[in-house]
Amino acid sequence: NAGVTQTPKFQVLKTGQSMTLQCAQDMNHEYMSWYRQDPGMGLRLIHYSVGAGITDQGEVPNGYNVSRSTTEDFPLRLLSAAPSQTSVYFCASRVSSGTGNTGELFFGEGSRLTVL
């Protein structure tokens, strides 16, 4: 059982380049989300999805795009990378609301992105 898998784990970009951070989960979780972690800032929510075809913005969505075509995948796209997007990105998922939902978010191992 792989859980939440993020790729790549490390990436260096130049300003203006675009890229996609991949996130896949094999737990049939309906809810998926992306966070960024910056020193002294904790984790901040970028985008989230409560199911296939449904996405919404979090606290810091600017410069990022998401889609949810399947339950398993939730890619995060950087449209035109900026140095301010240098960060560690975490994808997380959880079971849908209802019986047995402990609320626990399952996190991927993180993707460290550097924008020069």
Add this chain to the structure above:
Amino acid sequence: AQKVTQAQTEISVVEKEDVTLDCVYETRDTTYYLFWYKQPPSGELVFLIRRNSFDEQNEISGRYSWNFQKSTSSFNFTITASQVVDSAVYFCALSGVPGYALNFGKGTSLLVTP
């Protein structure tokens, strides 16, 4: 709006000392959920506990204990007889629905030295 404050940025203790990590939260929701996560130096995020707003019972799990007080909007975390392996960043988090749109505090970095 929901907000989580972890006023302690860094804490350093000597092994076997007890240490308490503070968490104060703000929310207008009558039902809400509080969480603690651990991030060891390896970087992964590990779920420790969830507490519902309607359940103020304190909880103990081995050397870990949590004190939830709605009257002071606090959800503090105590490690008894700390160990070097407890060295990590600890995050307190809050949501209106279990795990949904979790709002994290900025974290407390705990260093336990031998």
